[in-house]
Amino acid sequence: MVFLGDTEPHHTSLWKIKFDKDYATIDTFVTLQQRFDKFLGIRYDYSNYYKRRENYYKSPSQNTEVSCNVIKENDNDNKWRFDTNDLNYQGCLKSNDIITLSIKNEIVKDRYEFLRGHDFQVNIGKEVYEEVVCHNKGIGVNDNWCIELI
Numbered sequence: 001m002v003f004l005g006d007t008e009p010h011h012t013s014l015w016k017i018k019f020d021k022d023y024a025t026i027d028t029f030v031t032l033q034q035r036f037d038k039f040l041g042i043r044y045d046y047s048n049y050y051k052r053r054e055n056y057y058k059s060p061s062q063n064t065e066v067s068c069n070v071i072k073e074n075d076n077d078n079k080w081r082f083d084t085n086d087l088n089y090q091g092c093l094k095s096n097d098i099i100t101l102s103i104k105n106e107i108v109k110d111r112y113e114f115l116r117g118h119d120f121q122v123n124i125g126k127e128v129y130e131e132v133v134c135h136n137k138g139i140g141v142n143d144n145w146c147i148e149l150i
Contacts, residue, residue, distance in 0.1 A: 014150075015040065023092035029079040034068050041070030041078030042103060042113075042134055053107055061120040063133035064105075064113055079103065081112065095149040100139060111136055118142045 015032040017024065024030055032040040042064050045054040057065040070078045082099045089097070102112040113134035119142050120131040 017093070024082070025092050026083055026089075029081055031078050032080060037071055038068055039070045039078040040066065040068055040080070043067050043070060043077065044107070055107060056105070059120070059131055059133045060122045061131055061133060063116075063120070063135045066115065066132050066134055077103070077106070080115070093147060093149075095147060097147045098144050099147060100143050101145060103134060105136070114139055114143045115145070116140075116143050117145075 015034055017030050018033055019028050019030045021028055034040065042056050044056045046052070047054045057067075059065040080101045080103050082093065082101050084097055084099045086098060093099070101115040103115070105111045105113050113136045115132065116135050117132045118130055120133065122129050122131045
C-alpha cells in the first residue's frame with residue numbers, strides 16, 4: 001500500500017500496488033489501485049472523428065491532470081514507472097523507499113511525466129487542497145514519494 005500526504009494513513013490515502021512480477025524493481029511498471037476498479041492515472045479526450053487521443057485533461061494549474069478515476073482498461077494511462085536515487089536501494093521496492101513515479105505520455109511519444117504534489121493549491125468552496133499533477137519539467141523534491149508497505 002502507498003499513502004500520500006499526512007504521516008498517518010487515512011482510508012482515502014491508501015493505495016494497493018499491483019505489478020506482474022514477484023518483486024517490484026526499477027524496471028517494473030506498477031498500477032496504484034485505490035478502491036474497486038479505480039486506478040491512479042491520467043485521462044484524455046478521445047476524438048471519435050479522428051479515432052485517436054486528442055489531449056490530456058489539464059489541471060487548474062495547467063499541468064496534466066491526475067485522476068483517481070481511471071478504469072483498468074485504459075491500460076497505458078495508469079501504468080507508473082518508479083525510480084529511485086537511493087544509494088541503499090536493494091533491488092526491489094520496500095518500506096521507506098523514496099521514489100519518483102512517472103507515466104508515459106501517449107500523445108507525445110517517448111515522453112514521461114512525473115507525479116508531483118505540494119506545489120499547487122486549489123480552492124473548492126472554502127476548502128484549500130494541494131493539487132497532485134503530472135509534469136515534464138525538472139525533477140524536484142516535490143516529486144519524491146515515500147513508500148510505506150503495510
